[in-house]
Amino acid sequence: MSAPPPNYYAILEVAENAPLDRIREAYKRAALKTHPDRVPDGSPDRQERTRKFQLVNDAYYTLSDPTRRREYDAQRKMFNRAPSSDPFAEADDDAPPEYSAGGGTSPYSWAWNFFTKGNASGAEREQTENAQFRDVFEEMMREQGMAEDGTNRPTNKFWSIVGGLSGGALGFIVANVPGLVAGAVAGNRLGAVRDAKGKSVFAVFQELPQDDRTRLLSQLAAKVFSHATGI
Secondary structure, three states, X not given: OOOOOOOHHHHHOXXXXXXXXXXXXXXXXXXXXXXXHHOOOOOOOHHHHHHHHHHHHHHHHHHOOHHHHHHHHHHHXXXXXXXXXXXXXXXXXXXXXXXXXXXXOOOOOHHHHHHOOOOOOHHHHHHXXXXXXXXXXXXXXXXXXXOOOOOXXXXXXXXXXXXXXXXXXXXXXXXXXXXXXXXXHHHHHHHHXXXXXXXXXXXXXXXXXXXXXXXXXXXXXXXXXXOOOOO
């Protein structure tokens, strides 16, 4: 018999009848909460965060698609398990022995094993996870920088979230011109540089030094969590 599926509803902290928009909002919060880049490279918490972030992405991959969600719900009914106080730990406890620590394989993913019948590689899974997070990252950054008329046109406030954190380092990364984006002009200049280079905000984010990514995610998480009441 196959391994029982993780409780993806509990991992995203949503009800089992939650609509797609609620699942997407929950994914934004959970992805920011668990993202490994919110801690420094050498942090002892980074490995645990990476595993939790994978499970959060597995949950969204499963529950955001109606067909996958129906199949997942059917599998859960077969096992009929009581709720766990820690769905992340339960997911690891249920992993087959060959995926245990030191087993020499990539971290276990029930979703990918079930829906791809074991034919997807770890690289393909990572690519999908990155794409999912990239989409919501861009969406959250647009929300933070939404213009007064309600459109998603980037504003100085939008760019200052990125530029204000990274200063001259980001100017060098994006424009390859040291000091082009620095100090108080970061918010104004980064928009033009980004548009000229054709880079997405997430692509710029990935090229930032680790410390800047950590600060940016923490700041963005604080903004998202501050508006999470009632969701």
